[in-house]
Amino acid sequence: MSETTKSRATWSGKLAFVLSAAASAVGLGSMWRFPYLAAKYGGGMFLFMYLVFVFTIGLALLLLETSLGRKTGQSCIGAFKAFGKKYAFIGIFMSAVPFIIVPYYCVIGGWVTKYLFGYIVTAPEVLADGGNYFSGFITSGAESIIFMLIFMVLTYFIVALGVNKGIEKANLIMMPALIVMAVAVAIYALTLPGAMDGLAYYLIPDFSKFSPELVISALGQTFFTLSLAMGIMVTYGSYLQKSTKLTSSVSQIAGTTFAVSLLAGLMIVPATFAALGSGDAVAQNSGPSLMFIILPQVFENLGGAATIIGVVFFVLVLFAALTSSLSLVETCTSIISDGAGWSRKRSLVATIVFVTIMGVVVNLGYSSLSFIQPMGEGSSILDLLDFISNSVMMPIAALLTCVFVGWIIKPQTLIDEVRVSARFRLANVWSVVIKYIAPVVLVIILIAYVAQAMGLFSM
Ligand code: PFF
Numbered sequence: 001m002s003e004t005t006k007s008r009a010t011w012s013g014k015l016a017f018v019l020s021a022a023a024s025a026v027g028l029g030s031m032w033r034f035p036y037l038a039a040k041y042g043g044g045m046f047l048f049m050y051l052v053f054v055f056t057i058g059l060a061l062l063l064l065e066t067s068l069g070r071k072t073g074q075s076c077i078g079a080f081k082a083f084g085k086k087y088a089f090i091g092i093f094m095s096a097v098p099f100i101i102v103p104y105y106c107v108i109g110g111w112v113t114k115y116l117f118g119y120i121v122t123a124p125e126v127l128a129d130g131g132n133y134f135s136g137f138i139t140s141g142a143e144s145i146i147f148m149l150i151f152m153v154l155t156y157f158i159v160a161l162g163v164n165k166g167i168e169k170a171n172l173i174m175m176p177a178l179i180v181m182a183v184a185v186a187i188y189a190l191t192l193p194g195a196m197d198g199l200a201y202y203l204i205p206d207f208s209k210f211s212p213e214l215v216i217s218a219l220g221q222t223f224f225t226l227s228l229a230m231g232i233m234v235t236y237g238s239y240l241q242k243s244t245k246l247t248s249s250v251s252q253i254a255g256t257t258f259a260v261s262l263l264a265g266l267m268i269v270p271a272t273f274a275a276l277g278s279g280d281a282v283a284q285n286s287g288p289s290l291m292f293i294i295l296p297q298v299f300e301n302l303g304g305a306a307t308i309i310g311v312v313f314f315v316l317v318l319f320a321a322l323t324s325s326l327s328l329v330e331t332c333t334s335i336i337s338d339g340a341g342w343s344r345k346r347s348l349v350a351t352i353v354f355v356t357i358m359g360v361v362v363n364l365g366y367s368s369l370s371f372i373q374p375m376g377e378g379s380s381i382l383d384l385l386d387f388i389s390n391s392v393m394m395p396i397a398a399l400l401t402c403v404f405v406g407w408i409i410k411p412q413t414l415i416d417e418v419r420v421s422a423r424f425r426l427a428n429v430w431s432v433v434i435k436y437i438a439p440v441v442l443v444i445i446l447i448a449y450v451a452q453a454m455g456l457f458s459m
Contacts, residue, residue: 069237
């Protein structure tokens with residue numbers, strides 16, 4: 001983006017926009033969250049639902065958010081307010097989401113930093129000790145806070161350099177490097193003995209695994225990975241020039257994100273299956289710690305190559321995490337700046353203070369605050385924040401947005417905006433998705449999920 005004489009920045013071109021949006025999208029969601037969810041919810045079935053959601057509701061909402069941003073030239077809250085003060089609440093609700101995500105995102109960024117450091121300075125078997133290394137680290141308090149701070153400082157540093165010099169440059173280097181490394185590690189992982197059975201588990205849907213929980217997780221994952229339902233794509237759209245083709249841009253963003261998630265799964269799920277021996281074992285052992293407990297064991301089995309694979313893998317995840325965390329921090333900064341009318345600098349400082357304090361609290365959730373188990377035995381503050389943002393707030397935000405565009409301002413308003421620079425042959429299909437399909441699906445999923453959570457039925 002380049003700062004214009006007016007206060008609003010614009011992307012330097014379509015490539016910069018697609019790259020930056022894809023860089024925001026491709027992150028821990030694809031590398032860390034997707035593989036453990038796929039492993040947990042029966043491999044192929046989860047992959048299948050994720051595929052369906054990305055290219056239906058995901059793509060439709062991506063187009064909606066970016067065109068809404070470009071039409072109004074405003075970030076999230078302003079974009080809704082542009083159609084009447086009473087709609088500002090939708091933007092405010094969405095804007096709360098990145099503030100919930102970013103502290104725990106940085107905590108996991110800290111875990112990744114620690115493992116990269118670990119592979120550089122210690123023997124791979126130390127990291128592959130069945131979880132003691134990991135639990136020792138996250139319950140350490142001070143050490144895990146230090147690694148989180150290292151991750152945060154890297155993020156703040158890039159954001160402070162500004163959108164042009166910092167964000168665009170960082171993405172231009174890190175994104176291609178990430179894809180090349182991911183392909184290499186995935187190919188290597190598939191050559192491991194037993195990986196082919198794991199590949200079948202990962203790719204072939206088993207419909208008996210279907211459940212409301214799986215569906216809402218796949219949907220939440222779609223929003224999370226595409227950075228949807230949290231205002232960011234509205235903001236990114238507002239930086240767009242009128243000449244940029246929105247339809248092809250959003251397809252490229254969704255395609256890249258799906259491809260990287262698929263690759264991340266290929267790197268992790270078949271190899272984990274090979275190490276644990278069965279799909280059930282994979283599902284049982286899977287959770288947020290998959291990347292930090294099981295994966296080092298998989299690497300350990302590789303013998304001499306373990307260190308190098310470990311380093312390459314965690315560099316890769318660190319790149320993905322950084323390009324996303326900087327977009328999260330950037331989003332929070334612009335929300336504060338637009339909302340409070342503060343300068344960018346002051347808003348960034350406020351964001352940093354908030355994120356750092358909250359990050360410390362999330363971290364302590366594993367040590368001195370571990371008595372807080374908000375989601376049942378053994379759960380953590382991190383689990384709660386992840387659940388509230390992904391499974392509750394994002395589906396509600398997406399529903400509100402669809403109703404707003406579908407029934408209040410009408411899809412035609414945004415179709416006209418898309419058509420300023422692109423042919424939009426699927427406009428009618430898109431209207432139907434926004435007006436009917438997405439809201440109905442979202443309501444059904446939310447009800448089914450709440451019912452399941454309350455124990456009204458089990459699947
Ligand atoms: N899409 C990112 C991921 O999958 O890791 C997470 C994310 C980044 C969400 C930036 C929101 C955001 F503004």
